[in-house]
Amino acid sequence: MNLEFREYQAKRILNVHKHVDGGWFWDKYSAHPYIGCRHGCEFCYSRGGHYLGKRDPDTFDTLIQVKTNAPELLRKEIARRTPDVISCGDWQLPAEEKYGLSRRMLEVVLEFGFPLLVIERSPFLLRDLDLLQEINQRSWAGVTLSFSNVDPVLKNAFEPRSPGLEPRLQMMEKIARAGILVGMNLMPVLPVVGDGDTHLEAAVRAARDHGASFVLAAGLTMAGAQAERTLAAAKRLDPALEAPWRNLYRWTEGGAPNYTPPPADSIRLGRKVRELCIRYGLRDRIPRHIGAGPLAVNKRIAERLFLKIHDLELEQAAEQRIWTYRKAAWAVDECPQSIAVIHASMGESGLRALPGIGAGIAGEIAKWLTERS
Numbered sequence: 001m002n003l004e005f006r007e008y009q010a011k012r013i014l015n016v017h018k019h020v021d022g023g024w025f026w027d028k029y030s031a032h033p034y035i036g037c038r039h040g041c042e043f044c045y046s047r048g049g050h051y052l053g054k055r056d057p058d059t060f061d062t063l064i065q066v067k068t069n070a071p072e073l074l075r076k077e078i079a080r081r082t083p084d085v086i087s088c089g090d091w092q093l094p095a096e097e098k099y100g101l102s103r104r105m106l107e108v109v110l111e112f113g114f115p116l117l118v119i120e121r122s123p124f125l126l127r128d129l130d131l132l133q134e135i136n137q138r139s140w141a142g143v144t145l146s147f148s149n150v151d152p153v154l155k156n157a158f159e160p161r162s163p164g165l166e167p168r169l170q171m172m173e174k175i176a177r178a179g180i181l182v183g184m185n186l187m188p189v190l191p192v193v194g195d196g197d198t199h200l201e202a203a204v205r206a207a208r209d210h211g212a213s214f215v216l217a218a219g220l221t222m223a224g225a226q227a228e229r230t231l232a233a234a235k236r237l238d239p240a241l242e243a244p245w246r247n248l249y250r251w252t253e254g255g256a257p258n259y260t261p262p263p264a265d266s267i268r269l270g271r272k273v274r275e276l277c278i279r280y281g282l283r284d285r286i287p288r289h290i291g292a293g294p295l296a297v298n299k300r301i302a303e304r305l306f307l308k309i310h311d312l313e314l315e316q317a318a319e320q321r322i323w324t325y326r327k328a329a330w331a332v333d334e335c336p337q338s339i340a341v342i343h344a345s346m347g348e349s350g351l352r353a354l355p356g357i358g359a360g361i362a363g364e365i366a367k368w369l370t371e372r373s
């Protein structure tokens with residue numbers, strides 16, 4: 001298979017999220033040096049959507065666009081921002097070996113004292129373990145390693161060119177031994193073939209055995225060219241998979257699939273992974289990094305509100321109730337004043353004056369604040 005690198009000078013590198021990615025990766029910023037990925041996993045969501053712009057999705061793994069000015073741009077853009085968690089870098093081979101941009105981006109992250117979350121599949125990340133440790137000492141570093149499963153047959157069917165399972169698990173162990181928070185990104189869990197109890201338990205057990213602190217799981221989303229390729233891979237594995245997969249995504253021949261499987265399937269997956277994580281002593285969410293300072297209390301209370309959203313989803317609570325918590329979590333997370341100070345001076349009425357916080361949640365927050373003092 002041919003591989004072409006196309007170098008260019010990017011105009012921007014730092015994505016600034018409107019809200020922190022609460023309950024999931026907790027990042028406020030992200031920055032990546034390459035577009036396209038040689039590992040070419042069939043289910044990769046970057047094949048669809050806006051990520052590739054006007055590029056032919058079939059070039060995703062044969063043409064890598066290289067933002068050669070990524071570290072310099074990051075330095076310029078990060079200097080104007082308040083430190084918060086940044087998800088940064090991309091250790092895909094052979095791009096990172098040739099250009100080394102991710103390492104240089106980590107040097108910038110270290111220089112400015114930003115906390116870092118790395119989301120990665122490639123053991124080439126271990127080249128930069130020294131820098132991860134330095135960042136962890138100065139601010140914070142966490143790593144979440146991606147697996148769709150730990151079954152070699154499924155791995156070869158859906159991600160034939162990604163790094164092997166064993167090297168990924170070994171990497172997990174080395175990162176844990178270096179004192180850095182590490183866990184498993186179990187996504188996308190492949191429906192029908194990979195979401196049974198045996199597959200899920202094998203993944204959670206492997207994570208626990210290799211030093212993970214958490215397993216963060218999610219099902220498969222389907223869109224555009226990515227959906228076509230993923231279904232084709234499933235059919236190559238077993239033609240009998242086509243009917244249940246189409247049924248799951250309400251996908252008729254010639255039509256478009258639903259983006260997600262039915263909510264009941266996602267809830268079953270979430271509940272099962274939670275049950276397994278409890279059994280194996282892991283968390284089913286990434287612990288949030290919260291730096292010191294007067295607003296740390298806001299971040300901690302917002303974390304509880306975000307985590308409550310996931311609890312409510314697993315309980316199949318009404319969408320409106322979930323949104324109430326989401327809006328409250330954003331309001332607390334983004335409040336420029338300490339909510340502990342607001343509560344101390346004005347009581348619950350001060351909390352209720354924040355946008356999106358009603359009497360019920362204000363009472364809950366007040367209770368949490370009182371527990372802390």
Ligand code: SF4
Nearest residue numbers: 037039040041044121
């Ligand atoms: S390694 Fe990650 S970015 Fe690369 S193709 Fe696979 S899922 Fe996509």
